[in-house]
Amino acid sequence: MPLKRARLKISALSTGRKNRSAEKNKKVGAVSLSLTSMVDMFAILVIFLLTNNQSVEEWVKLEHDISLPRAKTADMPKKAVTIQVAADKIYAQDSVPGSKEAAITDVASVTKGPLIVESLRTWLVKLANKEGYVNVVADEKVNYGAVRRIISTAQIAGFKNINLAVFPR
Amino acid sequence: MGGVSTPGGDGGLNVELNLVPFIDLLSSLVLFLLLGAVWVQIASMQAAVESKKGVRSVASTEPPKRLELRVTKRGYELVWPAKAGKLPTGVAMKGSTYDHDGLLSVVSSAVKDAKVNAGGVSATDDVNYGEVVSAIDLLKEGGLKSVAMSTE
Numbered sequence: 001m002p003l004k005r006a007r008l009k010i011s012a013l014s015t016g017r018k019n020r021s022a023e024k025n026k027k028v029g030a031v032s033l034s035l036t037s038m039v040d041m042f043a044i045l046v047i048f049l050l051t052n053n054q055s056v057e058e059w060v061k062l063e064h065d066i067s068l069p070r071a072k073t074a075d076m077p078k079k080a081v082t083i084q085v086a087a088d089k090i091y092a093q094d095s096v097p098g099s100k101e102a103a104i105t106d107v108a109s110v111t112k113g114p115l116i117v118e119s120l121r122t123w124l125v126k127l128a129n130k131e132g133y134v135n136v137v138a139d140e141k142v143n144y145g146a147v148r149r150i151i152s153t154a155q156i157a158g159f160k161n162i163n164l165a166v167f168p169r
Numbered sequence: 170m171g172g173v174s175t176p177g178g179d180g181g182l183n184v185e186l187n188l189v190p191f192i193d194l195l196s197s198l199v200l201f202l203l204l205g206a207v208w209v210q211i212a213s214m215q216a217a218v219e220s221k222k223g224v225r226s227v228a229s230t231e232p233p234k235r236l237e238l239r240v241t242k243r244g245y246e247l248v249w250p251a252k253a254g255k256l257p258t259g260v261a262m263k264g265s266t267y268d269h270d271g272l273l274s275v276v277s278s279a280v281k282d283a284k285v286n287a288g289g290v291s292a293t294d295d296v297n298y299g300e301v302v303s304a305i306d307l308l309k310e311g312g313l314k315s316v317a318m319s320t321e
Contacts, residue, residue: 035188050202072309075213141298151320160218162215
């Protein structure tokens with residue numbers, strides 16, 4: 001008797017399953033995915049990236065393994081002549097797009113030398129496009145003596161406004 | 170797919186626009202812009218510079234209450250203006266690091282109590298440039314309106 005009841009139940013289950021799958025087959029229709037909202041999202045993303053891609057990197061070069069100091073009170077850097085003070089060498093680059101970087105001198109010789117770095121002064125004086133600004137991109141571990149001489153030289157060469165490049169804290 | 174259809178007879182407008190290549194184009198553009206974007210944030214700190222010859226980048230009259238800070242290998246040396254009252258003349262180093270919090274609290278209290286409103290930062294040649302920038306930053310953070318860097 002119990003065996004018979006079990007058989008009946010199994011058969012009932014299988015008929016139920018068949019009915020459900022038949023219902024499913026009836027409901028399946030054409031599924032269309034609305035891509036318009038996705039296109040909208042992409043378009044907004046592209047516009048955002050295009051408008052916010054004003055690269056500061058073009059104005060302030062950060063190369064030669066320079067680790068900038070950190071500061072809380074900082075603004076956006078200005079487009080200006082950039083002087084990079086790496087651990088060993090000093091590089092300078094004009095603000096004109098596509099201008100080449102020039103290796104000026106060694107840091108060690110600047111630190112021990114006079115207050116005005118003659119090679120840097122000559123390079124700065126030659127620049128036709130003088131906005132009066134200089135971006136000093138110096139490594140945080142460099143001796144202040146070298147940076148002090150570079151800033152003095154820039155001032156003597158006619159660049160009165162000095163911007164110190166930092167990482168915002 | 171994006172489509173435009175108008176109800177009507179057989180001559181009704183029914184345009185189906187294939188958006189898949191458009192999405193491909195946009196996604197590749199997004200990828201290109203994301204990869205090409207510069208994620209390193211660089212800021213700048215404008216420093217008024219003073220030299221021995223009196224070259225001063227930011228024109229201003231000498232402020233009446235000016236703190237002179239000197240960064241040395243031993244710590245910070247402070248020279249306060251006359252009538253500033255009794256204020257600490259130095260902030261020693263904490264082990265091998267500079268006491269930034271100590272300097273900030275001294276400057277903040279001087280701005281509040283002694284009405285110190287300007288500062289000048291100088292340093293010895295052997296000090297790290299990063300410490301000079303930190304000192305300028307701390308003076309500004311402490312409430313000093315104008316901070317100049319001395320190159321003498």
